[in-house]
Amino acid sequence: MRIAEAWRVAVGALRANRLRSILTMLGVIIGVGAVVALVGIGTGTKQLIEQQVEGLGSNLLIVVPGRLDPGAAPSASTLDMDDVDAVTRVVGDRSRVAVTISSGETVRAGSREAYASMQGVLETTPDVFVRRLDRGAYLTRTDVTTGRRVAVLGAGVAQQLFGDRDPIGRQITIGGVRFRVIGTFEKLGQSLGVDRDSEVHVPVTAAQRLLGTTRIDGLAIRAPDRDTIDTLGRNVVATLVKRHPDTDFSAVTQEQILGVLGDILGVLTGVLAAIAGISLLVGGVGVSNIMLVSVRERTKEIGLRKAVGARPRDIGVQFLLEAVLLTTIGGILGMSLGIAAALAVDRLSPVPAAITWWSLALAFGVSAAVGIVFGVIPAQRAGRLDPVVALRTE
Amino acid sequence: MTSAEPAIVAVDVTRTYELDGVSVAALRGVSLTVSADDYVAIVGTSGSGKSTLMHLLGALDRPTSGTLRIGGRDVSSLGPAEMAHLRNQTIGFVFQSFHLLARTTARDNVALPLVYRGVSGKERRAKATEMLQRVGLGHRLDHRPNQMSGGEQQRVAIARALVTDPSVLLADEPTGNLDSATGEQVLGLLESLNGEGVAVVLVTHDREVAARAGRQIVMRDGLIVE
Structure with missing residues (x-):
């Protein structure tokens, strides 16, 4: 009341x-x-x-040199393809291991040019990360072992260089070296502030020759399931530390990044x-x-x-x-x-x-x-x- | 309440105010009994203590010393909430400046004391209507104070004072803001209520008004002088 x-x-x-x-x-x-x-x-x-982050793929383990602490200075990579072979033996399945060496390069096709992020990779990349092709085919194991100069273009690069024309089979130059286009990726958009449509994938061996190095920047592993991911990470880091006693390595999962x-x-x-x-x-x-x-x-x-x-x-x-x-x-x-x-x-x-x-x-x-x-x-x-x-x- | 029991009994009541560290004695020992059918006029110049006495008799204030019993209860033992309850149950106030709520109809103004008694809305409206009819304002139920004359406003205030069936009606200069003809009406109303058994205490400085009361109490300097 x-x-x-x-x-x-x-x-x-x-x-x-x-x-x-x-x-x-x-x-x-x-x-x-x-x-x-x-x-x-x-x-x-x-x-x-x-x-x-989840769209990258599932059960990913990303291995980089140095410590992944916020504020820690990134350290120069000392990893090479022999380390990748050692890690592959630990994982026991080559198709679960992906590597990358990346460099910003100018890509030209005729009179057109585009600034792209060149990624030297293994043929296993689509098995580890989620990457779908729009046209053509991805790199093969032979491409990687022979260092063949072939490239798969991101949607943005393909658009800039070729417009609506079909780029498959055409010639481009990356850093002045001739490559043949064998495929294009589906449009992905931005991810964590990086334009993923400006990537160009080439065999890691070809990229190393182009850049005059035997190193790789890092590697990624897709674990068979969530439960083994931590053990696998520890084993991989232990293997790498044994081979490079002076360097720290970190294996981080998507959960940790998130x-x-x-x-x-x-x-x-x-x-x-x-x-x-x-x-x-x-x-x-x-x-x-x-x-x-x-x-x-x-x-x-x-x-x-x-x-x-x-x-x-x-x-x-x-x-x-x-x-x-x-x-x-x-x-x-x-x-x-x-x-x-x-x-x-x-x-x-x-x-x-x-x-x-x-x-x-x-x-x-x-x-x-x-x-x-x-x-x-x-x-x-x-x-x-x-x-x-x-x-x-x- | 039986007529044998006085409505208000004050024995040697004093009231001292503290103003900036200085004690001011407004009442210096007043004894007074208001019986159940009394008609008392308190007269005195301003500053004589008559308003202070009025506030004490109305349970708005408590004495500094002495005994004050209202409706059989010793007010010195009561807290603010109990004092409020006591006012609601036993006292009806009529003020010189009416003190009606603006923006509120005559009926809702009259019903206000019943709100604090916990009476239902329907019952409140019925009782308020009845009271307004009794003071001759049955045709003004939904008028607001600013739509009524001074005499009508004072009659609304009287209806509000009566709606709780109080045993004592305290009127502080009830005719002070009214012309003589309207004042006469209001006094007539108070007198007829007294005839129905409600004790009426009015404060006035008007000798003519005071002379109509059953008895007069003259105050000076915080004391009753006759």
């Missing part, structure tokens, strides 16, 4: 000062909106990266949300301020209500409800604004956004809590007003 009256009075008071109510809510609206939008963008980015990236993104999202949270806090202080004004303006009303039998609690609840109503209405409007902003970013920019139920529930809970926290002091002040003093106020 009394709550119903408090509710009626609170709604009435907010309506009576419509502009003031809206301006007060604005702080909460912006704060909640910012939190929802930023958490949405953070979540969307994280989901996209997870998809991309873990590191997820941590970084989590921290970033957290920092952004915290900054947005500060504006929510400022909004809360605004609510507190306006509620104090409201208590002062209605001192006489409070005195009258007390004279006819309102207890301190009845008055306190009335004002607390008014503050909570302000922030929860602001919270709902802020959530709508945040969702709209996140969707707009998702549609209109390359940055993805995903709205999660928990972030909405959190935003609503926090805005209600802000109302309670910042409404308590004005409400207590109203409840404790001495009726004699309140009635005398003009």
Whole structure:
């Protein structure tokens, strides 16, 4: 009964000062909106990266020289094809091992040219990673062992060099050396910020000859299943360390990459949300301020209500409800604004956004809590007003 | 409440205010009994302590010393919530400046005390309508204070004071803001209520108004002088 009256009075008071109510809510609206939008963008980015890492293939183990700590300097590779043979013996299946040596090169076809990432690889690459061909065929084992100068073009490179014409069988030059196109990849798009359609795959042996080296940058292994992946990683690293006692090697799984990236993104999202949270806090202080004004303006009303039998609690609840109503209405409007902003970013920019139920529930809970926290002091002040003093106020 | 038991008993009541560290004695030992069918006028100049006494009699305030019993309860033992309950149950207030809620209809203004008594909305409206009819405002139920004359507003305030069936009606300068004809109406209303068994205590500085009461209490410097 009394709550119903408090509710009626609170709604009435907010309506009576419509502009003031809206301006007060604005702080909460912006704060909640910012939190929802930023958490949405953070979540969307994280989901996209997870998809991309998982899209590389399953149960991958990537072996690189050096330690894979954030901040550790990348070290020059000392790996060569003999190491690959040793690793292959540990894995026991050549088709599960892929290698890479990469270099940025200018690729030419007639008068057209494109800047591409040349990847020296084994014929096993499509078995280890997920790579689908659009046209032609991939490298063969013979191509690799004989160092044949053949190339498979990424969709972007093929488009730049040949447009709509069929590139299969045509000649191109990579770093001035002639290669024959034998296949093209399906379009892949960006992955972790790298344009994967600008890759050109050539036999690792041909790439080494072109670059004048016997080294490779790193290797990747597809483990038979998730359970053996860690043991396999340890065995591979042990084999490599035995062959290169002065070098550290790391074997990382997709989960570990995701873990590191997820941590970084989590921290970033957290920092952004915290900054947005500060504006929510400022909004809360605004609510507190306006509620104090409201208590002062209605001192006489409070005195009258007390004279006819309102207890301190009845008055306190009335004002607390008014503050909570302000922030929860602001919270709902802020959530709508945040969702709209996140969707707009998702549609209109390359940055993805995903709205999660928990972030909405959190935003609503926090805005209600802000109302309670910042409404308590004005409400207590109203409840404790001495009726004699309140009635005398003009 | 039986007529044998007085509505309010004050024995040697004092009230001292602390203002910036200085003690100001507003009441310096007042004893007074308001019986169940009394019609008392408290007169005195401003600063004589009559308003302070009014606040004490209405359970809005507690004495610094002395005993004050309202409706048989010693107010010194009551907390703010219990005081509120006591006001709601036993006292009806009528103020000089009416103290009606703006933006609120006459009926909802009258029903307000019943909200804090926990009465249902339907019952509140019925009771408020009945009270407004009794003070001759049955045709003004949905009017807001700013749509009514001063006399009508004061009658709404009286209806609000009566809606809880109080044993004492406290009126603080009830005619102070009204012209003499309207003031006469309001006094007539209070007197007819007194005839129905409600104790009426009114504070006034108008000798004519005071003279109509059953008895007068004259205050000066925080004391009752006659």
